[in-house]
Amino acid sequence: MAELRKQVKEDLTYYVSPQLSTYPHLRHAYFTRLGGVSQGIYESLNFRFTGTDARENILKNYDIAAHLLGSDANHVVRTTQTHTDNVVAITEKTTEFTSVGDGVDALITDVPGVVLTGFYADCQLIFLYDHKHKAIGVVHAGWRGVYQEIVRKAIEKMHEMYGSNPYEMIAVVGPSICRSCFVTDEDVPDKMRTIFGDMVQEYMYQQGSKWCVDLKNITYTMLLRTGIPAINIDISNLCPCCGDKALWWSHRRLGEDRGVHAGMIMLAE
Ligand SMILES: [Zn+2]
Numbered sequence: 001m002a003e004l005r006k007q008v009k010e011d012l013t014y015y016v017s018p019q020l021s022t023y024p025h026l027r028h029a030y031f032t033r034l035g036g037v038s039q040g041i042y043e044s045l046n047f048r049f050t051g052t053d054a055r056e057n058i059l060k061n062y063d064i065a066a067h068l069l070g071s072d073a074n075h076v077v078r079t080t081q082t083h084t085d086n087v088v089a090i091t092e093k094t095t096e097f098t099s100v101g102d103g104v105d106a107l108i109t110d111v112p113g114v115v116l117t118g119f120y121a122d123c124q125l126i127f128l129y130d131h132k133h134k135a136i137g138v139v140h141a142g143w144r145g146v147y148q149e150i151v152r153k154a155i156e157k158m159h160e161m162y163g164s165n166p167y168e169m170i171a172v173v174g175p176s177i178c179r180s181c182f183v184t185d186e187d188v189p190d191k192m193r194t195i196f197g198d199m200v201q202e203y204m205y206q207q208g209s210k211w212c213v214d215l216k217n218i219t220y221t222m223l224l225r226t227g228i229p230a231i232n233i234d235i236s237n238l239c240p241c242c243g244d245k246a247l248w249w250s251h252r253r254l255g256e257d258r259g260v261h262a263g264m265i266m267l268a269e
Contacts (some may be wrong), residue, residue, distance in 0.1 A: 002017075002018045002019065002234050003235045003236060003237055003238075004016060004017055004018075004030065004172075004175070004234065004238070005017075005018055005021070006261060007029075008154075009068065010026060010035070010070060010104050011034060011035040011096070012031070012034060012045070012064070012065075013032045013035065013247065014029040014030060014031045014032060014035075014068070015029070015032070015174070015175065015236065015238070016028060016029060016030070017127065017170075017172040017234045018234065019096075019170050019172070019232065019234055020127065020129060020170060020172060020234075020265075021233040023129070023131065024251045024268075025112075025134075025268045026129060026136070026265070026266075026267060026268070027068075027069035027070060027071075027264075027265070027266045027267075027268055028069070028127055028172075028264065028265040028266070029065070029068055029069065029263065029264055030120075030174040030175060030236075030261070030263045031045055031047075031065055031124065031201065031261055031262050031263065031264075032045065032102075032247040032248065032261065033045055033046075033246070033247055033248065033249060033259065033261070034246075034247065035064060036057075036060070036061040036064060036065075037057050037060045037061060037064070038053050038054070038057045038058065038061060038259065039057075040056075041254075041257050041258060041259070042258075042259040043259075044061075045061050045064070045259070045261070045262075045263065046058060046061060046259030046260065047061055047062065047064065047065075047117075047119055047259070047260050047262040048119070048258075048259050048260035050118040051256070051258075051259070053259065054066065057262075059073055059097070059196065062076050062097065062117075062262075065249065065262055065264055066115050066151065066264065067267045068264075069115060069264055070266075070268060071113065071115050071266060073097050074094070074095055074096050074097060075093065075094060075095075075113055075114060075115050075266075076094075076097050076098065076115045076117050077094055077098045077107060077109075077114055077115065077116055077117065078097075078098065078099050078100065078117040078118070078119075079088050079098060079099075079100060079104050079105055079106070079107055079117070079118045079119065079138070079140055080099050080101055080102060080103060080104055081103070081104065081105040081118065081119060081140040082101060082102075082103040082105070082218050083104050083105065083142055083144040083145060084103045084104065084145075084148075084150075085106075085145065085149070085150040085153055086098050086101065086103060086104045086105055086106070087104075087105075087106040087107075087108065087137075087139075087150065087153050087157045088101060088104050088106070089107075089108050089109065089161050090106075090107055090108070090111060090116070091109070091111065092111060093112070093113045093114055093169060094114065094237070095110050098128045105118075105139065105140040105141070105145055105150055106118075106137060106138065106139040106151075106153070106154040106157075107137065107179075108118065108128070108135065108136065108137040108138075108154060108157055108158050108161065108162075109135065109137075109267075110133065110134060110135040110136075110161070110267070111267070112163050112266075112267040112268060112269040113143030113266065113267070113268075113269045114266060115264050115265075115266045116136060116137070116138040116147075116264065116265050116266065117138065117251045117262050117263070117264050118138040118139070118262070118263055119140065119260045119261065119262055119263075120140065120175070120176060120240070120260070120262075120263065121248075121249045121250055121251045121253075121254075121258060121259075121260045121261060122142070122147070122176060122177040122181075122240050122241055122250050122251045122252050123140055123141060123142035123145070123172075123176060124139075124140070124141045124142070124145070124173050124174065124176040124215065124219060125138065125139070125140055125141075125174045125176070125261075125263040126139040126140075126141060126151050126171060126172070126173050126174070126219070127139075127170075127171070127172040127174070127263065127265050128151075128155065128158065128169055128171055128176055128190040129144055129156060129169060129170045129171075129265075130158060130162060130164035130165075130168055130169050130190065131168060131169075131170065132164075132165070132168040133162045133163055133164055133168075134267060135158055135161070135162040135164055136265050136267060137154050137155075137158055137265075138263060138264075138265055139151050139154045140266055141219065141245070142186070143182070143188050143191075143192075143213065143215060146192075146215055146218055146219060146222070147191045147192055147195050149195065149222065151171070151219065151223065152221065152222060152225075152226050152257070155169065155228075157226040164226045165183070165227070166226045166227030167227055167228070167229060168231045169228050169232065170228075170233075170234075171223050171228050171232065171233050171234070171245060172233075172234040172235075172236075173216060173220070173233075173234070173235040173236060174236055174238075174263055175236045175238035175239065175240055175243070175248065175261075176215065176216065176236070176239070176240070177215065177239055177241050177250070177252060178214075178216070178237070178239035178241070178242060179203070179212050179213065179214035179215075179216070179217075180212060180214060180216060180239075180242065181239055181241035181242050181250075181252060181263050182213050182214075182241075182252075183207065183210045183211070183212055184211050184212075184213055185211070186211065188211060188213050188261050189204045189213060190226070192204065192213065192218060196218065196221075196222070199221060200218050200221070202220075203217045203218050215233050216237075219235070220233060220235055231253075240253075240261075241253050248261070249261060
């Protein structure tokens, strides 16, 4: 398990996985607030269309981010995530900005030049890479995604479509809410126990009438269960909620008055 590495390039500040960075044909980044053109509460690298930010600014932000990966907004394929367990495979390179489906929280592809894009502002955004079959995935998982095991489902779909084997995969969990900040009612631990059994008990603790749930460790354990080797998993300790406010939006800290961060991953052509 390694922490992500902070990078600064011109106005952009973003994070990369040390492991994924060793593959020259693979491009990826977890973006922060810095380096975009949006203003006010969306300042500045906002990717969220559902607020009041100007569409032209948001599209410009997509372009700025995709350029870092050596592409542009016309090759972006983005999730329309609504906390589902829907996984969609992208089978050809697009030539215009594309939003997939109505409620799709994971995208996979083996097509070079497709900029897979997902979003986060506390939730986990997970990159998957099968280095043998050259296939990638991006998975959005908040606590609902975790208990619906969307990351396992994405890995299974990569196995089905590309022959991916977990022991040849790398998984990266980006900046996401920490166990001190993720304070919940009884319903979240109950659901976690239903799916994962006693295994998750040590990752949840009571504080008064509330529960603190360590989603990072639950995801880590789930990734190990799928067969991904421990050494192939990078998990960020960064938390948008209690971390640097200049870098992060947090749904828990800010409610709806905020932008959203993107993570992008692409196989270079
Ligand atoms: Zn935190």
